[in-house]
Amino acid sequence: MTAFQYTVIGFLTLLLIWELATAARHVRQRRFLLIRCATWFAAAVAIAFPHWVTGVGLLLGIRRGADFVLYGMVLTFIGTSFFFYSRYTKLEAQITELVRHQSIKEARQGGTTKASGTGESENES
Amino acid sequence: MLESPLSSVMDRNVWVVVPAYNEGQRLQHTLESLRALQTSIVVVDDGSDDATADVALSEEGVWVLRHIVNCGQGAALQTGMDFALSLGAEVIVTFDGDGQHCADDIPSLVQPIRDDEVDVTLGSRFLGSAIGIPFSRWLLLTLAVWFTRVVSGLAVTDTHNGIRAFNREAAAKIRIRMNRMEHASEILDQVGSLKLRYCEVPVTVHYSPSSLEKGQSSWNSLRIASKLFLARIIR
Numbered sequence: 001m002t003a004f005q006y007t008v009i010g011f012l013t014l015l016l017i018w019e020l021a022t023a024a025r026h027v028r029q030r031r032f033l034l035i036r037c038a039t040w041f042a043a044a045v046a047i048a049f050p051h052w053v054t055g056v057g058l059l060l061g062i063r064r065g066a067d068f069v070l071y072g073m074v075l076t077f078i079g080t081s082f083f084f085y086s087r088y089t090k091l092e093a094q095i096t097e098l099v100r101h102q103s104i105k106e107a108r109q110g111g112t113t114k115a116s117g118t119g120e121s122e123n124e125s
Numbered sequence: 126m127l128e129s130p131l132s133s134v135m136d137r138n139v140w141v142v143v144p145a146y147n148e149g150q151r152l153q154h155t156l157e158s159l160r161a162l163q164t165s166i167v168v169v170d171d172g173s174d175d176a177t178a179d180v181a182l183s184e185e186g187v188w189v190l191r192h193i194v195n196c197g198q199g200a201a202l203q204t205g206m207d208f209a210l211s212l213g214a215e216v217i218v219t220f221d222g223d224g225q226h227c228a229d230d231i232p233s234l235v236q237p238i239r240d241d242e243v244d245v246t247l248g249s250r251f252l253g254s255a256i257g258i259p260f261s262r263w264l265l266l267t268l269a270v271w272f273t274r275v276v277s278g279l280a281v282t283d284t285h286n287g288i289r290a291f292n293r294e295a296a297a298k299i300r301i302r303m304n305r306m307e308h309a310s311e312i313l314d315q316v317g318s319l320k321l322r323y324c325e326v327p328v329t330v331h332y333s334p335s336s337l338e339k340g341q342s343s344w345n346s347l348r349i350a351s352k353l354f355l356a357r358i359i360r
Contacts, residue, residue: 085355096196096304100204103169103190107208111185 005047012044134232134239139164140214141231142205144198144287145222149175151335156184158228159220167208168222169201177222198287199308203301210297217296221287225336230328234290237324244295245316245323247281248288253327262332265346269310272350277313281325285309288328295321303356307349311356 001009016037023033046053046069054065062068141164145152152168159166167188168181172195181189190204202219209217216238220226230253234246251270255263266285273284285306291299298319303311316323 089356092304093302095194096200099192099194099196100200100207103192103204104208104211106191107167108182108189110182110187110189 001048008047009044012040012047016040016044134235135162135164137163137165138213138215139218139231139235140205140209140212140216141166141218141220142202142209143168143181143220143222144171144201144205145169145173145177145181146171146195146198146201147173147175147177148222149173149177149180151224152177152180152222153184155220155222155224155226155228156181156187158224159231160184162228162231164218164231165209165212165214167205169205171195171198171201197304197308198306199301199311200304202308206291206296206299206301210293214296215293216290217293218290219287223336225331225333226288227329227331230288230326231290233326234288234328237326238290238292242322243324244292244321246290247283247313247316247323247325248286248328249281249283249325250286250328250330251282252325253329255330255332257332258330259332269346273310273313276310276353277317279313279317279323281313283325284313286328286330288330295319303352305349305352306345307352307356310349310353 019033019037019040023030023037026033050065053068057063057065057068060068062071139162141159141162143152143155143159143166145168148155156166156168165188166184166186167190168177170178170181170189170191172192178189178191181187188208190208192201192204205219206217216235218231218234220228220231226248230248234248237243237246250258251266266283269284270281273279273281287309289312295316298321299312299315301308301311315321
């Protein structure tokens with residue numbers, strides 16, 4: 001094993017232990033923590049045994065293990081980009097609804113001094 | 126204008142929704158031109174940093190809604206439409222706050238709706254006139270028209286024109302979900318998918334250096350196209 005492998009695998013092992021310890025405490029976020037743990041574990045295995053990655057690459061018809069990793073990362077990047085864009089649009093829609101609700105509730109009419117939104121009007125009538 | 130036969134279609138049940146973002150200097154002129162029509166007016170101040178809301182509030186009878194943060198013109202229009210519907214609007218007209226539209230065009234937009242010929246009227250500067258339009262803007266809008274024809278399947282002559290009108294039923298069915306400038310294409314999409322009856326009405330659009338500042342750039346048009354594409358594949 002090279003110095004790089006020792007360093008990174010050591011770091012990933014510590015990270016994995018920390019993640020597992022956190023997972024034990026935070027029950028509600030366990031799903032995402034386990035996904036992260038699986039990612040760190042796969043990364044550690046791939047770095048410790050690069051010929052395994054090459055073997056998988058050859059099995060799938062990709063000649064080099066590095067290409068297999070690259071393709072996997074590109075697909076993961078695209079997938080996560082779509083996921084976060086979807087989350088962003090949903091969050092934006094929620095914020096807009098909140099802003100809209102508040103603005104209608106606090107509607108004012110020119111020439112009058114107090115707010116008189118539809119929410120208040122409905123209560124008055 | 127009030128002597129025109131078309132003015133008989135105007136009353137307080139016609140609501141003009143004016144989205145405004147940092148329009149403090151131009152809004153007063155817009156509201157003064159609208160006041161003569163005797164319609165209800167609602168200004169949606171979309172999180173402006175200037176005195177837009179105060180200018181609107183200085184006009185007697187004008188309703189003012191304030192977004193506490195800038196959400197975009199599409200969001201502001203939907204807010205104004207929701208508000209107008211909640212107060213019993215029969216016809217809703219959308220009208221930009223920057224003074225590039227002509228209030229005299231509103232009765233022509235409302236008339237076909239009052240006559241129950243259509244559900245939606247769309248202002249077209251290419252059937253009417255676009256005064257002072259730069260060539261680059263003309264080219265961009267022409268490309269946008271073709272894009273809309275392909276995507277929405279609507280045979281329109283203008284797109285991204287902020288002056289349009291809806292009857293109550295159409296306004297209640299249409300839901301603007303795209304907050305920013307993409308909303309214009311989204312509205313056309315929904316007019317097509319909801320099978321609403323529509324027609325185009327010639328209108329006049331005045332271009333000035335200040336209105337061009339806030340208009341669509343080439344980069345924005347690419348952004349709009351990409352957002353519309355993403356909206357179709359990601360929910």
